[in-house]
Amino acid sequence: MRQFTFAAAILALGLTVSQSYHLQLLTFIGIHTLLALGLNMLMGYAGQISLGHAAFYGLGAYGTGILTVHWGFSPWAGLPLTLALTFVVAFLVALPMLKLSGYYLGMGTLGFGMIAFVVFREWSSLTGGDSGLVGIPALDVGGVSLSSGKAGYFLVWACVLLAFFACERVVDSRVGRALRAIHDSERAAAAMGIDTSRLKVWVFVFSALLASLAGFLYAHLVTFISPNSFDFLVSVRIVTMVVIGGMASIWGSLLGAAVLTILPEWLHVFTDYEMVVYGLILMTIMIFLPQGLTRGILDIHERSKRKDTAASSAPRS
Amino acid sequence: MLRIRNLKCYYGKIRAINGVSLSVRTGEIIALIGANGAGKSTLLLTISGLLQDWEGEILFQRESLRGLKAPAMVERGISLVPEGRLLFPPMSVLDNLKLGAYRRSLRREHAAVEQDLEEVLNLFPILRERARQQAGTLSGGEQQMLAIGRALMARPRLLLLDEPSMGLAPFLVRLILDVLVQLKGQGMTLLLVEQNARAALQIADRGYVLENGKVVLEGNGCDLLADQDVKRAYLGKDYREFCEGRS
Incomplete structure (x- = not known):
């Protein structure tokens, strides 16, 4: 039912919003939701921090960009190849990386993100270097472009919807329980017979694949990519989306992505003070709703419901 | 043995x-x-x-x-009830118990797992009452019962x-x-x-x-x-x- 309502809301929004600016904003919220969803599975559920997630976002974008621009692949043929490349890279990175934990894992993933950024910038014969990669073809089906306006919106949100269903299924399954167990205590999880190493690698790869898909969509929607779109600050922004929205919350990923995509747009009115206000808002959210927006809003709702119940059951004088 | x-x-x-x-x-x-x-x-x-x-x-x-x-x-x-119980505090009592049977659920022994769940809840009736409660909110004794029950779920x-x-x-x-x-x-x-x-x-x-x-x-x-x-x-x-x- 919840999924159906979500799908209906996406459809209704797509049909009613007509301004291209708003459609573009909604489309980017979708792309960011994919990024936050993946990282939430890794960080929120399994408790493994990644400060280099933009690397996989970039891998998806540059993978498809290079395949289509330099080697003449069609985007649809490039998609499985890009995802396969991401799978291999994520798997090879995860094997040694996930032996680390806590701050050390954070540092390790940060290092990986920086290496990826340097490769995107310096391998200019393939990536276009600082000037970026231009001429990435728009997605189309039978000559109908899917990369702009409503078509782009529906394509991205169809992917988000599929990712949502996949994540919800995982979270509600024994695998989801095992991921949360790893988050709470890796030793206790192992004592239950959970193969913690294998599961951590699995969720890392899954998370990387979602980021890569987001990168693929981004590259074909914008048709131009440059290294700055995949630098350290982007990784931090994805982490912030997860934390602000709510760790270990599928819906939190959506909320976090929406807030961090919309806020900078709304805050343009503050001109020079835009970043100051942005920072203050994030600080306020974290101080008053430390478990993120989703949990915080639910808590406020439950508290007000309890208050109402208490008020209605109190004897009248 | x-x-x-x-x-x-x-x-x-x-x-x-x-x-x-x-x-x-x-x-x-x-x-x-x-x-x-x-x-x-x-x-x-x-x-x-x-x-x-x-x-x-x-x-x-x-x-x-x-x-x-x-x-x-x-x-x-071989199942361990660890020192300090090492429960999964944010998860419900039921989820903790189900995690005890993780290997068995991989082998798809769902019916047998359900039966053992009943047996554990009969062995520790208080856990039945607390089934939906977060493990972290249980008292010390209840937590120990849950830790033992969770280990028993592995049969x-x-x-x-x-x-x-x-x-x-x-x-x-x-x-x-x-x-x-x-x-x-x-x-x-x-x-x-x-x-x-x-x-x-x-x-x-x-x-x-x-x-x-x-x-x-x-x-x-x-x-x-x-x-x-x-x-x-x-x-x-x-x-x-x-x-x-x-x-």
Whole structure:
């Protein structure tokens, strides 16, 4: 039912919003939701921090960009190849990386993100270097472009919807329980017979694949990519989306992505003070709703419901 | 069922167990007693596959456990109730119990798991009442019951218990010990690590006393309870009368 309502809301929004600016904003919220969803599975559920997630976002974008621009692949043929490349890279990175934990894992993933950024910038014969990669073809089906306006919106949100269903299924399954167990205590999880190493690698790869898909969509929607779109600050922004929205919350990923995509747009009115206000808002959210927006809003709702119940059951004088 | 010969365990360069040999027969309750740092918990962590750095020989049902990690141990029927319970606090009681049967759910033993869940909830009825409650909000005794119930969900042949009486009121310790005796009655084998030597030896068929990573004394439960050295070090009271009454 919840999924159906979500799908209906996406459809209704797509049909009613007509301004291209708003459609573009909604489309980017979708792309960011994919990024936050993946990282939430890794960080929120399994408790493994990644400060280099933009690397996989970039891998998806540059993978498809290079395949289509330099080697003449069609985007649809490039998609499985890009995802396969991401799978291999994520798997090879995860094997040694996930032996680390806590701050050390954070540092390790940060290092990986920086290496990826340097490769995107310096391998200019393939990536276009600082000037970026231009001429990435728009997605189309039978000559109908899917990369702009409503078509782009529906394509991205169809992917988000599929990712949502996949994540919800995982979270509600024994695998989801095992991921949360790893988050709470890796030793206790192992004592239950959970193969913690294998599961951590699995969720890392899954998370990387979602980021890569987001990168693929981004590259074909914008048709131009440059290294700055995949630098350290982007990784931090994805982490912030997860934390602000709510760790270990599928819906939190959506909320976090929406807030961090919309806020900078709304805050343009503050001109020079835009970043100051942005920072203050994030600080306020974290101080008053430390478990993120989703949990915080639910808590406020439950508290007000309890208050109402208490008020209605109190004897009248 | 379990035979350990000349076991030495290491934490990096530190040797925590220094040549322990012991055996556990099917259907027995074996108590391991000793002071802090004697190596009792290290021994359980090693048998359960959570500690890999060891020398010597561990045979479980005549199969060597060398190189096997925790999931493989659970698969073979060795379950651990860890020190401090190590529950998953934000998860519900039911989810904690289901995690105990993780390996079995991989083998798709869903019907049998549901049946065992019922049995665990019958063994600890309070857990049925608390089924939807977060594990972290349970009282100490309820948490210990959940930790034991969770380990039982793996349907173990050998249950390892690390300080199950830790931090519990005397009546709860009695309750937990009664459950352990009940499990033994159902044919389960138990290896029980306790600082509460009195409680452990009361229900144990045999016991081992560990000091500085070595077995310094072994014998049946009542003999150890009556042993002057054990009394002096761990009991401080004569339990011969208790044992005579028990036999």
